[in-house]
Amino acid sequence: MITRLQIFFLTISLYCIFLYSTYTTKLITVEINKPTYSTYQTLSLNYSQSLQCFCSDISIPYKSFLTIKPRFHDLCSSQFVSQNWINYLYGEGNLVYRYSFTDFRASAVGQFQLLASLCEISQETINTSLVQLLKSDYNDRQLLSEQRLNQLIQIQINQFQLVTPNSLLNILNLIRETIGANMIVSVWSVNWLIATESIIHRTWTAHTIPIVYSKCNCGSSWTCTQSSQGMMVGCYPLESLLQTTLQCFYNQSCIDSTNKFTQLNISSLKTSQYRMNTTIQTILNNLMIEEYIINKSYENYFNQCAPSSCSYNYMKKYQVTEGIINIISLYSGLVILTGCLSVVLIKLCSYRSNRITIEITEQNT
Template sequence: MIDLWSPNISFFSYYQTFAPLSCTIEYIGKNNILDVITSIIGIFGELSLELKLFFILILRSSEKIRNNLSFIAMKTVIKNLFICYNQQQMITRLQILFLTISLYCIFLYSTYTTQLITVEINKPTYSIYQSLSLNYSQSLQCFCSNISIPYQSFLTIKPRFHNLCSSQFVSQDWINYLYGDGDLVYRYSFTDFRASAVGQFQLLASLCEISQETVNDSLVQLLTITPNLLLNIFNLIRETLGANMIISVWSVNWLIASESIIYSKWAAHTIPIVYGKCNCGTSWTCTQSSQGMMTGCYPLESLLQTTLQCFYNQSCIDSTNKFAQLNISSLKTSQYQINTTIQSILNNLMIEEYIINKTYEN
């Protein structure tokens, strides 16, 4: 009899429960300038002699520059730096030149070449996780502290039942009103639904109560197991009642015949009631329409085959206006049409929809 489910899923609760120990991200980036310099020094570490000569020349040149600040002195220093007086000096100059060019090329290559960089973040907060998820969703990986948690930690599901289950039609006042002064069997014909109306609405109230208890007791397994489990038990009860041809207390399926009909001394026999062309002696699902409702061999079958139309019609449900009809505007938010049977609604445990609240943060 559920009209609507209201799921509430909390991502924050979900995150807090799993509490990632660490997260890793990968991205394409350039080498750090310090890493480049370190790599260059490591590569050319064996050329310490040439580097030493290079630094010695630089130091000597800087000393001469400090001692001779004139333009002519500066010009002489630069000239002497590149003028070779013998073969050994020329070889040294060339080595320094090639070393400098090589260092510069390696520096440029290392600086502008991209590589895959992996970064690990320990115990990230939820805000950090959100930022990482936004910027590095493709490569983000987090290792959770818990591999499993109960659904109730981050997911709540609240069912909204059909408004029939919260209406006055399942109240004791309505049932007492229908019962009136009693003796319904003698006040109404068996073809009048009012003869078994009390039984039908008592069953409706019971179905709503059973549905609500079933949903509350088995909410976690509700979507897959609970509806079928309840309906299997319910159908077993229906089949048992029908197969045994149990006489209804409302006298809507069998009549007690007198001895004048059976020609026997005070022997009580039963006569099946016929609805249209359907005989309660051969079928326990016989029903026929009666004043917008249904009447038949059993109040339960009559109720299940009844549609919602009468409940939204004041003249149909209660012409005295003592009990008001269901609000017709509620159909706008309902998944069921006005011609839907109670059986169809019961198949969904009277549920209208699921209202889900997700708190993934936990």
């Protein structure tokens, strides 16, 4: 009876251990020292959720894996910012006497000189800021996944676009406010006229009269403008330029009916973020940038990081081999344990049976 009971307990125990070891999932952690890029790619493909790698160098220069090239609006590379175009507009000179102040050509030279300067300053500002950005380091102990690295780069670009224009625009706005508040006379005579009549005092030989654009008086506001031949004229060439839209630059008859200088390519509008009704002010707010061309190399980033180790986790199921190993390793101990348990149970049962028999005998007696 002891042997049979032991075999029963042993069988049940081994079966339960086998089931538990075989069908219970187990978290397995694997660590790989100094993985290669190809190894990392394989691990990233199979264990992207749990894969973690730690860099040997926590400070990585952006320029080691990233290049950013700005593409400026077509205006900044067109003939309209060239000296030839400005000379063509100026012609024989004396524009003030050749054209009325309401004619765009009276201040056209000033506007296009400003446009050329704004393009040049924008390019210098962007290029200088990009050099500083790419010289800076990205600091992190953990290797970023390719998707996470792309997100980081995009965040940096977005922040760059928000912060960089402010330095130039703040200075430009200060200049505009200073010139406008002091009512400085424009060299093109488009905000104040010099009158020689002695209206105010007999001994005065000249005085200034503010010019009015569309019922807006340059004596009270320096931002007065009005339309002229598809362009804008106003108290100052800068204010006129900033309020001018792109429409005339894409219209040959508007910008130059002689065809000596060609219009901007209309087909470029298909890939542009700006439309014809966009003002120069709007484009300048983005520092004349059309887009940023970004090239990055994740492999270069990985090599700069030079991970010292990578680890990943996975859930292991249906471990039949491990179940068999557990049975073999625990078999000897289970034999002893079930043998002792069987002896104890049989003796308890035998003791209780003998006690009941004695009590029945005593009662019958």
